[in-house]
Amino acid sequence: MIRVRLKKNRTTAEAIRHNFIIVFTFFALLTGAAVVTVVGVNLVHQRQTESAELLKSLNRSFIDDKPDWTQWRKNSSINTQNTYVKVTDEAGSASQKQTFYSRGAKQFLALQQTKIFKKLALPFFPALVYTKHYGLFYYRSGERRGQHKNIRSEIWLSLNPVVDTLISVVLVVLLTLLVSLLIGWFVISLVAKRLTRSLEVLETTARKHSQSVVNIESLLPVPDSPSEVRELSISFNELLSAIIENNKKEKAFISNASHELRTPIAAIRGHISLVKRRGKTHPEIVDRSLHFIDDESAKMQSLVNSLLALSRADKGIVEKSPFDLAGIVNETVEEQRVVLSQTIQVLGAKSATVFANQTSISQILSILLDNAGKYSPPDSIITVRIRQTASDTVLSIEDQGAGISAAEKRHIFDRFYRGDHAHNSEIVGNGLGLAIALQLANLNGLQLTVTDVTPHGASFNLIFDPSKFH
Template identity: 80%
Template structure:
């Protein structure tokens, strides 16, 4: 069973070909033998009719002239046995005439084999020991002063010999064809599976190599199925490689974000140890700095945990009023943000999603708008409904986001040019968390421009 499951494609093709070809050859050979046999038996049947006719013409003085019959017959009568029964003068004591060798032939008792071969479907075919298979036919002549019954047995041994020769030739051709076909199909199968073997070999080499781990598989020109398979594998590998690069960048960025406050904290601790006793004012200033840096670390760790939960979470959606969640979040953010928050659009909109996730996404979008827009500007929240969608937009009046940055703004730890300002705090995880939560809830999140300047973050819910 293990060997059967571990066969290669070439072996499977070769095995199925052998089975198919063998069945086809056996069916063809059997058909040839049957057709030839039927034709030969039919020919023998025609010969028996001719022999009976010639036998009727050979009667002299109410008895058959065997020499004349054999001499005038155009058919070989060497293995032919004839019995003529004449009941013309007396039905109870008929005259019986036998051709040469017929009496010993008829004197043989019927064996078990002859009984089995005497099939009801072929009553004219009989088998007799030492004589082989014979064809039996009888005929009667009735008329004025005539009541003669003639029986003839024709040997089918020449037909059997011919059929045996045909079977032998068919078997020889079958064996030769199998051998030749095995080599031909092996070459064809090897050629067809050459691309698959190349893919397997290349994939194994890449999997065992550290250098080539990010290389793609070669794409053969033919066959088309293997080419499409290679293309699909390369698309999958490209996605895996891209995710691997993102994970490496994520680890590098997270390490960098954590290393900076840790280095600052350890520096102030060292400063306090060295000069704290001689200069007590340093202690308060260092403690204040350590508190700020530890708060940044805590925010970063909380963001990483939130992102991890968003990656591995399972949303439990439900029907709720989006306008109600927006109003609650707006009231909370008005206390935190210095910008003016304005709402417009639909007063009620029912959507299907996880309510806590949507509330968290809104808080992230408000926090992002508060960081990157002027303090005296306005943040506008709007809800718009169509036949198929509900769109929630959070618009700010900050800097316009370039198209290149729009494609990267949801990446982890990515911060655009305005974000590099030291006065803007953050670690670049907020929008990536919002994106993961939106994806988890089947919500599409996009970024569009606001005229004359600003950005609009849009949440698109399917109705």
Template identity: 60%
Template sequence: MPIIKVRGVKMKRKTPQMTTTSQEIQHSFRVLFIWFAFLMSLAVVGVVGVQLVHQRQAESIELLGSLKRSIIDDRPDWEQWRKNSTINTQNTYVKVNDRTRNIPTKFYSHGTKTFLKAKQIHLPFFRALTYVDGYGFMYYRSGSKLGIMSQIWLSLNPVVNVLLSVIIVVFSLFLLSLLFGWYFISSTAKRLTQPISQLSQTARDQSKSELEYETLLPVPKSPMEVKQLTTSFNELLTSINYKNQQEKTFISNAAHELRTPIAAIRGHIQLVQRHGRDHPEIVDRSIQFINNESARMQTLVNDLLALSRADRGDVKLDYIDLTSLLNETVEEQRAVLKQTINVNIPTKTVVYANADNVQQILSALLDNAGKYSPADSQITVALSQHGSQYSLSVQNTGPSIPDNQKDQIFERFYRGDQAHNHQVSGTGLGLSIVKQLAELNHIQITVTDLKPQGSRFNLLFNNPENQN
């Protein structure tokens, strides 16, 4: 944990605590649920409270109206009103001040005089609401008619009691909903993130095992995102495993190809050391053998380096003159190959590729044709156009390639039966390099048979139109 010095005092800096996806989901939904439940509870209590207050307000208006209707011949019939009124004298108080007489007269309902003697506190923002000591909150309303002033105080205690009951019920439901929601959100979050957790755990277990990506991860049926992620991850594992196996095979074959000439060279060196003085004739033969094997090793190393560069995939493409490149490469191979090379190409052809790669591909195909064709045969290089595409073919009259080997010939260190039977020299990497370079240059390569015998390697340049 990092340590911070503050005025000579060492303080430990708190490392931010990592949270899981499940915890993040639970936290977000809990906060949202609490706010939603709180606002809903507040709304219910508010609506009920407002409705109850409006009800008391309507009662006060009706009561005040009945007092006004009791005025007959400009005189309030107080006694008659009191007999016919259904007011609850325990929570409603009425005072009538008749100022139309020579001597003002005041009428009080039962308990009103005692009520008015109590201490009253007027609320500053709600003039109609008053708190009376010993009576609680009261709703006040007044009105006058023909000089007769009527005042009414209605107790809000029933409203407060109902409102408290509503608050208790709503709060209880809020707590129950909170507990249920807490459990539901937690279980839902764990259920949604369980496939991800299992995927992560399985990946960690496989990273510690020695299976080397051979075991695929279990694919859940839901949710769809995790299913797609697992499927993509398995495809990645399959690709890694395939490349890993290729690398193992490649290293094993490369070691074998290098081990064979090295062992042979060491054998001839030991032969010369032991018997060179007594049998001088074996020295020249051994030196020639060592020279041939060392040249073969040099070719193998060069091919391995070329294949390594091709594997890196760092290729710059550009528009190149394919015709000039073909003519130059063919002239170089004519000086090496015994076969006759016939060329059938247009005067100028422009394609989008890497010049060095294309020259290396053509050289490898011509070298391969020279190895498997009779010395007095012909090798044909032809270039034709099909719309915006150009097809380059290299054909020979050597043995045809069986259909079941047409894909295998591009594998690293693969050498067919014809190569072994006729002791054809080579490293088995030439066509692998051709395949890799063709893919880097977006060139399609195929192999077809010729009649009565022979093979044709076709390169299809699928390029955009030349922009000049």
């Protein structure tokens, strides 16, 4: 459990150092093993060549079929120390065999010898033998045949110098590994610290932001390198920009909602206070105040319903299905004809299959028709048009009002936004209808745009994309 916890809490710099140690140690050991193996093989092959040369020099030292050990050692160019030789003259019968031993050979051969190649399965060195107290030897034999003679020579060449050399090589490799590891640890720590400095700055800044989520205003610093941290910083800043913008909108939304609710509440409480003070002495003001309270409470109810609808649209997930758009349009238009004083006409395709949520489309159409009724003359015509093309299906609601300026079009779908014309005239509304319509359109994967109508007026266009038909 401790090991897992440490791995989870390991910093980037620690992870870099940890992985460096693993990789460096692996390759260093692999390189060291390769060096030791190559050196060992070469040294053994060298001793193998030396044993062949010793045999040749031994054959040249024979006098009267007897080896001259003094002459052999004197004329040999190879160090014969710790080299043991056994020469057997096998000519004639067993009783006539003669055996000659170099100095110390009898004591050497008296001890048990173990063939290393059989124990370790070394096919390249079948002549390796080990003798207790003497060490590792290379064995080679040879024969001299001639008339009335058959001389067999056997040489055991000590490999202890080779073993000592290999031990020295191993120690040097291990020492080099240790020194390189210490130097590498120091260097990689500096590099890791330099590489993670940008991440530490990001982490510190992000922690400061997290301590005051409501008041996030500044962005994270963007380092020049490394490129991954730079891209990460840019991505975080894009996310923070969206959060900051959304935070500003939420603050404005809360402020506007409070303002819209405060006005009717203040008016209602004022009339209630008026009735309490003067209702008994002036009964005529009671009916007037009750009528005003009823109107203001209706406005408050409409605003609360709009806020609830907007909240559901923000968080909701709709179920979409294919349906006939013309049928929903005709039903909604019939309902709005009872409410609106303008004439509503439906033009275009008599049937158009789209993929969306029917209730959402009906709500959007009701909002757009209500908006057109507010900003159009009572005797004008509102046109609901269904257009089908090869690329899309468009539902348009066109009015004959004063139109919308380019500046207002940029804010027309903002929450609580009402144009100058709406403020100057006594048009009932809270500025949430078009915001709800846009949110419902986004929830269904649709586009909602506004364009001008010639000679005057505005057209709100709900665009269905056939490619999203599932």
